[in-house]
Amino acid sequence: MSPTPMTRTDLSNVQVAKDYTGLCGLVADRIANLVQTKPNAVLGLATGSTPLGVYSALVRRHREEGLDFSRVTCFNLDEYYPMSPKSLHSYRQFMAMNLFDYINCPNWFVPDGLRRSASEIEQDCLEYEARIADAGGIDLQLLGIGRTGHVGFNEPGSAPDSRTRLVTLAEVTRQDAAPSFGGIDNVPRQAVSMGIGTIMDAREIVMMATGAGKAAIVRAAWTEDPTDHIPATWVRRHPNVHLRLDESAASLLLEADA
Ligand code: GLP
Numbered sequence: 001m002s003p004t005p006m007t008r009t010d011l012s013n014v015q016v017a018k019d020y021t022g023l024c025g026l027v028a029d030r031i032a033n034l035v036q037t038k039p040n041a042v043l044g045l046a047t048g049s050t051p052l053g054v055y056s057a058l059v060r061r062h063r064e065e066g067l068d069f070s071r072v073t074c075f076n077l078d079e080y081y082p083m084s085p086k087s088l089h090s091y092r093q094f095m096a097m098n099l100f101d102y103i104n105c106p107n108w109f110v111p112d113g114l115r116r117s118a119s120e121i122e123q124d125c126l127e128y129e130a131r132i133a134d135a136g137g138i139d140l141q142l143l144g145i146g147r148t149g150h151v152g153f154n155e156p157g158s159a160p161d162s163r164t165r166l167v168t169l170a171e172v173t174r175q176d177a178a179p180s181f182g183g184i185d186n187v188p189r190q191a192v193s194m195g196i197g198t199i200m201d202a203r204e205i206v207m208m209a210t211g212a213g214k215a216a217i218v219r220a221a222w223t224e225d226p227t228d229h230i231p232a233t234w235v236r237r238h239p240n241v242h243l244r245l246d247e248s249a250a251s252l253l254l255e256a257d258a
Contacts, residue, residue, distance in 0.1 A: 009253070013241055014243045015243070015245070016246070018247060019247070020053055020246050023246045024051075024053030024057050027244050030206060031054070032061055039071045039072070040071040041072050042138050043138070043139065044074075044075050044077065044194070045074050046152070047091045047144075048144040050144035050145075050210055055098045055099040059102040062102070062103045063102075069104050070104050072107070073108070073109075074100075074105060074107065074109065075138065076111065077143075078111060078152045078192060078193035079110050079112065079113035079192050080113050081113045081192050082113060082115035083113030084114065095108065095110060109131060111194075118166070121192065125163070126164075128164045132198070137203065140202065141199055141202035142206050143208070144207075145214060146217075147173075147213070148170045149232045151196070152193040152195075153169060153192075154193055154199075155167060155168070155169065155231070156170065158228060159195075160197065162195030162196050164198055166190055168190055169189055196231055202238075204240045205240065205241040207221075207241065207243050209245050210248070211249055215249055215250070215251045215253070217232070218249050220232075222243060223256055
């Protein structure tokens with residue numbers, strides 16, 4: 001039997017910048033534009049190395065152009081578990097050190113990674129969801145993508161209707177985090193993460209990826225049928241999703257489309 005012919009990928013929501021600086025400029029411009037048009041915007045933010053340049057561009061625009069975050073509310077996707085909010089490995093500290101210490105945004109939230117009972121975690125996850133809803137829902141969710149195709153810490157197997165919860169990290173994800181933890185043995189095995197359903201509720205999603213190391217998973221995310229095996233494939237189904245890449249991250253996707 002001949003293989004099913006590949007349908008052309010819809011690339012209308014994909015934009016490719018020449019390099020990482022250009023990519024971060026594109027994404028920072030979109031966020032700045034939203035904050036200017038809707039001063040009480042609700043942002044969903046991501047960690048990892050990918051959005052770092054976006055955060056420094058926003059800090060620069062705050063300092064040089066007075067971009068105002070005073071009425072903005074931010075919710076981060078995830079936190080390692082167990083993790084003290086004071087630890088330098090925590091995503092809370094990551095966000096403080098890379099963004100919130102340098103802009104005027106008093107309202108920002110990161111899931112709590114402190115060790116506690118399963119029922120307390122469950123309760124706190126429900127409260128995180130309720131807090132997002134009370135803020136009016138997320139206007140723009142920024143996402144990176146992990147090598148497993150995870151978004152936030154929604155590893156393969158995550159259901160499209162999953163909500164904020166305690167999750168188990170994939171080995172690949174722990175290996176990727178090992179250098180910053182000084183070895184894999186120090187990397188937590190779990191995390192608290194917004195679910196795919198939580199992410200899909202955002203009114204707009206901007207997924208970004210940089211570098212050749214992400215080219216294969218970017219192609220899979222944007223060409224494979226939605227599947228729990230590659231959580232990012234669900235994101236592509238969002239009615240207002242934008243994929244922003246640099247040339248190296250886009251290389252295999254563009255090849256697939258050629
Ligand atoms: C972590 C984060 C994700 C992020 C991913 C990729 O797993 N929880 O939100 O997208 O890392 O990280 P990087 O941007 O460093 O490649």
